[in-house]
Structure formats: structure tokens, C-alpha cells
Amino acid sequence: MSKLVIFLNSIVKLCSLIQLPPTSITITEFYGIGGTATDNCNVFTISYQDVSNNGNCPETITRTYTVSDNCGNVTTCTQTINLIDTTPPTITCPPDDSMEACNADGIESLTTLPFSTALTTITSTQLIAAGGTASDNCAINEITYIDDSTGICPIDVVTRYFHSY
Structure with a gap:
């Protein structure tokens, strides 16, 4: 059985989605951003899909992570990312x-x-x-x-x- 835990409601000070990580990530990268993924077999893939509210200061992105194991079992979780520009011109x-x-x-x-x-x-x-x-x-x-x-x-x-x- 797969278990996935990730931090939620992160605040990231960025200006655009271009600065965010790519769609497929390694387990090491996933751990590096605070997530964990475990399975009684092996975690095979980790990917995510972003959906933006197209807001402007802040922009809210809902990132859905999908983790699968070698047997094709899949689990998901979501992370909320708020892009906030707090630096004045x-x-x-x-x-x-x-x-x-x-x-x-x-x-x-x-x-x-x-x-x-x-x-x-x-x-x-x-x-x-x-x-x-x-x-x-x-x-x-x-x-x-x-x-x-x-x-x-x-x-x-x-x-x-x-x-x-």
C-alpha cells in the first residue's frame, strides 16, 4: 500500500510559473521539497500537474502530485503554492x-x-x-x-x- 505525505499551503516568493520545478521529479527531489513517499515495494514514478487560478499578486497554484509503484498502484496529494511578490519596485x-x-x-x-x-x-x-x-x-x-x-x-x-x- 502506498503512502504519500507532503507539506501544504507553501508560500513561495516567485514571479511566475516558469521558475518552478519540471513536471517529473525524482524521489530525492521530492524529499528535498519536504515530501515523503513510501511503498511496500518501490516508488516507481513521481509527477505533478499544476493548475493556476491565473491570479495576480497572489497567484495560487494547486499542484497535484501522483506517485506510482512498480505494480501500478497510484496515490495522489495536493499542495497549494501562493506566488507572492512582496518586493516593492x-x-x-x-x-x-x-x-x-x-x-x-x-x-x-x-x-x-x-x-x-x-x-x-x-x-x-x-x-x-x-x-x-x-x-x-x-x-x-x-x-x-x-x-x-x-x-x-x-x-x-x-x-x-x-x-x-
Whole structure:
């Protein structure tokens, strides 16, 4: 009679299924991830099938392991894997700059981004063109900026706030 025991509800900090092990594994690999498989004869094969909920932060994968022995007896168990990205993106703002003007109308010629008091979504390419960078261990979902203007001519300061998600 086959007996299979495996840890459940594992949390793995990965970004995609591509980084998970292959479909067929050895008994040594199975033991290495915390599973055990025993049989009164010999464990012949261990394989698994993944089913994803196609979620995004977290993504939940139900992995069903199948173990068979030399006589064709089969048993299964399931493992839940939660792919969680807990690492925030990093962003480097474009450098501070000064220009001569009485209003923010000409800011785009200096920074490549128009003045905006509304939250504005930009691409990574636009941020780089403005002199900034953003990166993430998985992927940048969104980059936004908003401008705040204080003072009156000739002392007008525009503060630009960038965020990456």
C-alpha cells in the first residue's frame, strides 16, 4: 500500500510559473521539497500537474502530485503554492532642474513630460526620457506622476511626484 505525505499551503516568493520545478521529479527531489513517499515495494514514478487560478499578486497554484509503484498502484496529494511578490519596485526620479519662466507652460520642453495637476500614467520609456528609472523583480505595472505648483512669478516651484506600482 502506498503512502504519500507532503507539506501544504507553501508560500513561495516567485514571479511566475516558469521558475518552478519540471513536471517529473525524482524521489530525492521530492524529499528535498519536504515530501515523503513510501511503498511496500518501490516508488516507481513521481509527477505533478499544476493548475493556476491565473491570479495576480497572489497567484495560487494547486499542484497535484501522483506517485506510482512498480505494480501500478497510484496515490495522489495536493499542495497549494501562493506566488507572492512582496518586493516593492524601485524608482529614481529625474534630477532637479531649473528654468526661467513665469508659469509651468514650458516645463515639457525641459522634462519631456507636460505639467499636470492630475495623476498621469506614463510608460517606462517616458520616465527614462525624463531622466528617471524604475525597476521591479517581477514587472512594473504602472508609473504615474503628478505636479504641484507653489508660489507666484518669479518664485514658482513645481514639485513632481513619481510613483511606480
